[in-house]
Amino acid sequence: MPADPLTLAIRFGYGLSxxxxxxxxxxxxxxxLTGPDRIARQYRQPPSPLALSRxxxxxxxxxxxxxxxxEANRRALRAANRQLAxxxxxxxxxxxxxxxxSPDPFRERLAAFWTDHFTVHLPGGRWRSVVPAxxxxxxxxxxxxxxxxxxxxxxxxxxxxxxxxQFQSVGPQSRTGRQSGRGLNENxxxxxxxxxxxxxxxxxxxxxxxxxxxxxxxxxxSDEGFAFKPxxxxxxxxxxxxxxxxxxxxxxxxxxxxxxxxLARHPATAAHLARKLAVHFVSDSPDPDLVAAxxxxxxxxxxDLAAVAERLVTHPASAAPLGAKAKRPQEFLLSALRALGxxxxxxxGMGRRTLDGVFxxxxxxxxxxxxxxxxxxxxxxxxxxxxxxxxxxxxITWAMAAPRVVRPDLPDPRDFVETALGPLAGRExxxxxxxxxxxWEGVGLVLASPEFNRR
Amino acid sequence: xxxxxxxxxxxxxxxxxxxxxHPLTTTMTFAAAPGxxxxxxxxxxxxxxxxxxxxxxxxPNYARLRPELSRASPGADLxxxxxLHPRLDPLRPLWAAGxxxxxxxxxxxxxxxxxxxxxxxxxxxxxGRDVPVGAVRGGWLNRMLGAVPGVTAETxxxxxxxxxxxxxxxxxxxxxxxxxxxxxxPQARLLLERLYEADPLFHAAAFExxxxxxSLGRSEEVDSFGEMMRMTRxxxxxxxxxxxxxxxxxxxxxxxxxxxRIASFSxxxxxxxxxxxxxxxxxxxxxxxxxxxLRDELGPLWGKTAVLAVTEFGxxxxxxxxxxxxxxxxxxxxxxxxxxxxxxxxxxxxxxxESALYDRRDLMxxxxxxxxxxxxxxxxxGIEAGTLGSVVxxxxxxxxxxxxxx
Numbered sequence: 001m002p003a004d005p006l007t008l009a010i011r012f013g014y015g016l017s018x019x020x021x022x023x024x025x026x027x028x029x030x031x032x033l034t035g036p037d038r039i040a041r042q043y044r045q046p047p048s049p050l051a052l053s054r055x056x057x058x059x060x061x062x063x064x065x066x067x068x069x070x071e072a073n074r075r076a077l078r079a080a081n082r083q084l085a086x087x088x089x090x091x092x093x094x095x096x097x098x099x100x101x102s103p104d105p106f107r108e109r110l111a112a113f114w115t116d117h118f119t120v121h122l123p124g125g126r127w128r129s130v131v132p133a134x135x136x137x138x139x140x141x142x143x144x145x146x147x148x149x150x151x152x153x154x155x156x157x158x159x160x161x162x163x164x165x166q167f168q169s170v171g172p173q174s175r176t177g178r179q180s181g182r183g184l185n186e187n188x189x190x191x192x193x194x195x196x197x198x199x200x201x202x203x204x205x206x207x208x209x210x211x212x213x214x215x216x217x218x219x220x221x222s223d224e225g226f227a228f229k230p231x232x233x234x235x236x237x238x239x240x241x242x243x244x245x246x247x248x249x250x251x252x253x254x255x256x257x258x259x260x261x262x263l264a265r266h267p268a269t270a271a272h273l274a275r276k277l278a279v280h281f282v283s284d285s286p287d288p289d290l291v292a293a294x295x296x297x298x299x300x301x302x303x304d305l306a307a308v309a310e311r312l313v314t315h316p317a318s319a320a321p322l323g324a325k326a327k328r329p330q331e332f333l334l335s336a337l338r339a340l341g342x343x344x345x346x347x348x349g350m351g352r353r354t355l356d357g358v359f360x361x362x363x364x365x366x367x368x369x370x371x372x373x374x375x376x377x378x379x380x381x382x383x384x385x386x387x388x389x390x391x392x393x394x395x396i397t398w399a400m401a402a403p404r405v406v407r408p409d410l411p412d413p414r415d416f417v418e419t420a421l422g423p424l425a426g427r428e429x430x431x432x433x434x435x436x437x438x439x440w441e442g443v444g445l446v447l448a449s450p451e452f453n454r455r
Numbered sequence: 456x457x458x459x460x461x462x463x464x465x466x467x468x469x470x471x472x473x474x475x476x477h478p479l480t481t482t483m484t485f486a487a488a489p490g491x492x493x494x495x496x497x498x499x500x501x502x503x504x505x506x507x508x509x510x511x512x513x514x515p516n517y518a519r520l521r522p523e524l525s526r527a528s529p530g531a532d533l534x535x536x537x538x539l540h541p542r543l544d545p546l547r548p549l550w551a552a553g554x555x556x557x558x559x560x561x562x563x564x565x566x567x568x569x570x571x572x573x574x575x576x577x578x579x580x581x582x583g584r585d586v587p588v589g590a591v592r593g594g595w596l597n598r599m600l601g602a603v604p605g606v607t608a609e610t611x612x613x614x615x616x617x618x619x620x621x622x623x624x625x626x627x628x629x630x631x632x633x634x635x636x637x638x639x640x641p642q643a644r645l646l647l648e649r650l651y652e653a654d655p656l657f658h659a660a661a662f663e664x665x666x667x668x669x670s671l672g673r674s675e676e677v678d679s680f681g682e683m684m685r686m687t688r689x690x691x692x693x694x695x696x697x698x699x700x701x702x703x704x705x706x707x708x709x710x711x712x713x714x715x716r717i718a719s720f721s722x723x724x725x726x727x728x729x730x731x732x733x734x735x736x737x738x739x740x741x742x743x744x745x746x747x748x749l750r751d752e753l754g755p756l757w758g759k760t761a762v763l764a765v766t767e768f769g770x771x772x773x774x775x776x777x778x779x780x781x782x783x784x785x786x787x788x789x790x791x792x793x794x795x796x797x798x799x800x801x802x803x804x805x806x807x808x809e810s811a812l813y814d815r816r817d818l819m820x821x822x823x824x825x826x827x828x829x830x831x832x833x834x835x836x837g838i839e840a841g842t843l844g845s846v847v848x849x850x851x852x853x854x855x856x857x858x859x860x861x
Contacts, residue, residue: 326656387656389663390631396647396664428653432646441643448647450654 002026003319006422010322010455011281012313013105014334018341018411018419020103026313032104033144034306039102040140043348045094046087051133052158052225054083058126059223084129085352091132092355092370097347099334110143110309111135112330113280116378117273118154118196120163121371127162131371134159147273147303148264155192155260156253158221164188164376171217171234184234189213191376197263199272204241211238215259218251228253241266270298277312283324284382287317322424323454326383329366331455332395333359336447339420342406358402365394387453395453400444413442424451489603489610489716492759492794492835495707495749496596496717496828498619499742499766500575501725504780505787506772506807506818507735509557509800510538516807520773524780527732534800542739545747549791550798554750554757556859558788558801558827562768562820569782571726574767579621581825581848591849593624595828596719599847600626602838609714614703615721622719629663629715631706700741701748708752711760720745725766729777746791758793761831761860769818772807785818788827794835796861801827825851827859834860 008029009015009022016022023029046054058080065073099108115135122131138157142150154160161167169185170177177183189212193204218233219226233251237244243262246255263269274294278286290312297311298304312318327335337347350358363370367386373379380386404410413433417425425433429449436442446452507524511517513536518525530538533550537559549555564583565574577583581595591598600606601624608627613619618630644665651661700722707718722745724738742764750757769786785805805811805819813819829843829851844851 383656387660389629389660392657392660393664396661400643426653428650432650435642435646437640437642441640441646445643445646445650449650450657453657 001316001319002314006424007319007322008313009105010335010424011318012109014099014108014331014338015452015455016420016422017100017338019101023106026310029106029313030306030310033106033110033309035104037107037140039098039104039107040094040136043094043097043101043344045091045136046129046133048130048133048137048157049225051087051130054080054087055126055130056223058084081125084125087129088132089350089352089355091129091136092359093348093350095132095370096334096337096350096359097344100337100340100342100347101344105338106309106313107140107143108334109281110305111140113277114139114143114150115371116373117276118150118160119373119376119378120159121373122159122163123372127159128371130159142305144306144309145304147269147298147305148261150305151196151260151264152257154196155188155216156219156226156257158225160188161219161221161226164191166216167220169213169217170232171214173235174217174233175231176229177232177234184210184213184217186210186213188219189216192216192260192263195377197272198266198268202266202268202272208240212240212259214238215240215246215256218253219256228256264303267295267299270295270303274298274308277308278317279381281312282318282320287320290315290317323451325381325455326386327453327455328379328381328386329363329368329391329395330370332366332453333363333398335455336399336403336420336452337406339416339447339452340403340407340411340443341419346406354405358398358405362394362398362402365390366398367391367394383454392448396444396448399447400440403443403447404440410439410443413439413446416443417446420446421449421451425449426451489605489836491756492716493711493753493756493761493792494717494831494835495711495760495762495792496621496719497742497745497762497764498575498579498621498719498721499725499738499764500721500723501571501727501738501766502574502768502770502782503725503738503766503786504727504731504735504770505559505766505785506770507727507731507780508540508543508739509533509559509787510540511536511559511804511807512538514804514807516772516809520807522774523778524731524774527778528736534798536804537800540735540739542736543743545743546791549746549750553798554791554793554795556790556795556799556801558790558822558824560785560805560818560821561788561802561824561827562785563824565768566784567814569768569784571767571782576620578765578767578824579619581621581828581851583825583850585850594619594621595825595847596621596717597624597626597628599832599836599838599843600624600628600717602842602846603836607714609710611717611719612707612710612715613719614707614710619719619721700745704745704748705752708749711753712756727770727779728775728781729779731774731779734779742789750791760792761794761835762789762791763828763831764789764791765824765828769820771816772812772818773816783817784813785820788824790827790831790859794860796859801857801859822857823851826854827857829853830856831859 002025005022005024012029061077061080065077099105102108118139120131120134122128134157138153139150164187165185166188170182172183186209190209194200198204214234215238218228218230220229220232221227230250237247240259245259248255275291277294278290293311293315294308297308301307360370368379413436417430417433429446429451432445433442436445510530528540530540533539546555563578565577579594580591582591600611606626608629611622611628613622613628613630622628647661651657703720707720711718722741724734727734746762749762753760765788766786769783770780771783775781802822805821809815811819825848829848832838833843840853844853
């Protein structure tokens with residue numbers, strides 16, 4: 001039996017919306033996903049090259065200011081800083097608007113999944129706005145494309161190279177290494193195999209990590225963005241998982257990417273990611289048949305993510321009853337916005353203070369500060385990590401307070417319980433929506449209900 | 456006569472020591488574990504400048520190494536040879552009452568790299584350099600709970616937005632940030648309880664959330680969503696402010712008056728590379744506010760309480776070129792509470808002669824901060840020395856009891 005529209009909307013989207021009907025069936029879901037990414041053009045945020053050029057501009061302004069504290073330099077630095085802050089605000093607005101208003105929310109969920117899979121967290125003002133740009137350029141364009149292309153884009157993006165220290169890794173026998181005495185940093189090489197592709201049980205050894213780290217030397221950054229620097233590259237070929245790579249003099253980027261492609265194509269990668277997708281979208285202990293089917297489709301299509309997504313949404317396990325998983329805070333917040341059906345202006349016109357108050361501060365209080373995952377392995381999946389006293393208190397607080405910011409004309413709670421949950425609403429939740437003393441408490445109770453917080 | 460190192464140390468034990476008896480005098484209190492004793496661990500994140508806090512004014516090198524800073528915030532004498540930063544003057548009554556002690560030259564086993572992140576990890580993990588990173592899970596306060604019978608999730612409380620490493624691990628602990636407030640009408644609260652009743656996961660969390668919210672005291676009738684949003688938005692800023700420190704301490708005291716025996720929270724703002732005068736002023740005020748709030752709000756329980764304030768490492772002996780100090784090695788540990796032995800300095804003082812410095816730049820640590828923590832745990836909760844040296848602080852040589860508890 002295929003999944004019904006309600007299940008598809010909640011399991012693979014951000015839930016119900018008064019603005020768009022749920023997808024009629026899996027075909028409709030896939031038709032939207034494999035079509036053009038219209039919503040990204042409608043609600044824009046700066047893509048990677050632009051964001052990086054603004055970081056470079058800020059860096060230059062900062063250097064000029066350090067050399068010479070003139071009024072003109074001070075003004076230029078202030079303008080550059082303001083630009084970075086505005087980029088970050090645009091990214092927050094775009095995230096909310098796309099999730100709340102898109103007819104194709106499966107794409108948003110997949111982008112969030114891969115963002116978490118390829119976690120980057122860069123604290124500090126200058127780099128903060130680069131992370132959403134990294135998602136926009138290295139992840140989003142590939143969610144219905146080839147995994148190997150996404151992987152290439154990720155490992156050559158400055159955000160990842162900075163986050164996992166790759167830009168500091170120097171081949172000990174490279175020209176720079178011999179002159180400076182600097183050496184290898186294995187961080188990216190290890191996470192590339194352990195987290196991004198093969199998985200911790202993927203059959204690689206410490207020697208493979210070290211050889212891959214030597215091969216990755218040269219992946220670096222400049223003020224302008226990504227740079228391949230042969231003077232950092234360890235000379236000689238490296239053997240990773242039994243295969244020889246590199247050895248050209250001077251070293252070449254395509255030799256490095258050949259190994260990255262092979263990691264993307266490895267059967268252990270298919271198995272690792274099949275399971276991870278099933279866990280994220282369906283259940284913390286997924287049906288083994290679902291995992292096997294996803295892995296098989298991945299191997300057959302060489303990691304064609306649209307084909308894998310199609311297998312995911314059509315598999316019978318995806319029609320299982322909802323509620324096995326708790327929405328993570330970001331999913332909760334975005335699905336609540338979607339259920340409220342705000343006018344676009346309510347999201348796209350949000351000022352910085354409101355963005356902090358409605359989005360960033362509450363997510364932090366719920367335990368999932370935006371783009372600040374605690375480690376390269378991303379955020380936990382299990383419900384117990386999120387439905388804690390403090391996390392739930394923050395959800396309830398948000399549910400009571402935030403809806404009126406995006407919908408000053410709050411819906412009647414008795415209608416809202418239908419819009420947000422439809423047939424999923426339990427007796428107690430319907431009763432609460434009716435019995436609340438004020439409209440905002442009624443809406444808040446619906447959003448705080450267990451039904452709304454599960455998926 | 457210039458005081459020498461010897462005269463500075465002489466008599467440290469007698470100064471400021473009151474003869475008042477403390478309720479915590481026998482091991483009988485340990486029978487009903489985890490017992491009645493309270494422990495608060497304050498983590499001073501950012502590396503506190505111990506030399507600027509407990510000022511070795513009798514050491515001639517002090518004024519030489521810190522020509523600006525030593526004149527910026529001169530303290531009045533505390534014990535022979537040391538003066539107390541004026542921002543800690545509110546703690547002097549505790550010193551007089553025998554409820555305050557210092558260890559002026561102490562550190563974790565962390566050396567040389569001087570990274571806040573790694574230094575704090577080692578401080579909270581309670582490990583030494585002989586233990587590979589990741590070989591020991593979680594933090595020492597959590598592992599210590601495993602050695603105490605009768606521990607519940609309420610026994611230890613992490614206060615603040617995240618559970619710090621020191622309390623993470625296999626043993627259940629609670630966490631709460633007082634900046635998360637839940638203000639609902641009684642009707643909405645009732646409806647929420649009904650809503651969660653049928654879902655065990657939500658039921659457990661919501662019940663506790665509501666209980667905790669109520670224990671904070673119901674604030675003014677909040678009907679205005681604007682007020683709620685302000686609270687959400689200001690929550691982070693609030694935590695950093697002085698009021699935040701008091702709120703953390705006040706929340707800790709409220710829990711410690713109930714089932715909780717161990718609480719930990721962090722105070723930030725210690726990384727004083729530049730403009731140390733103003734920055735250290737603020738950080739020390741938050742520290743003294745926290746300790747005094749605990750004392751005031753714990754009431755008679757203060758007599759059974761030990762507060763440990765620890766930091767990841769100290770700061771350079773000399774001031775730098777930007778009115779501050781840089782990352783160092785040896786630093787200061789502060790102990791307070793009725794369970795602490797009368798106002799004393801422990802562990803000696805290496806002096807600030809260049810030859811006596813670590814790496815010719817930092818205060819030489821004379822002892823391991825974990826040893827003091829271990830003996831406090833032993834004193835408060837009766838944990839065996841063998842367990843302390845193998846499980847709680849793997850590889851630590853406990854040595855002789857420094858005698859920091861009554």
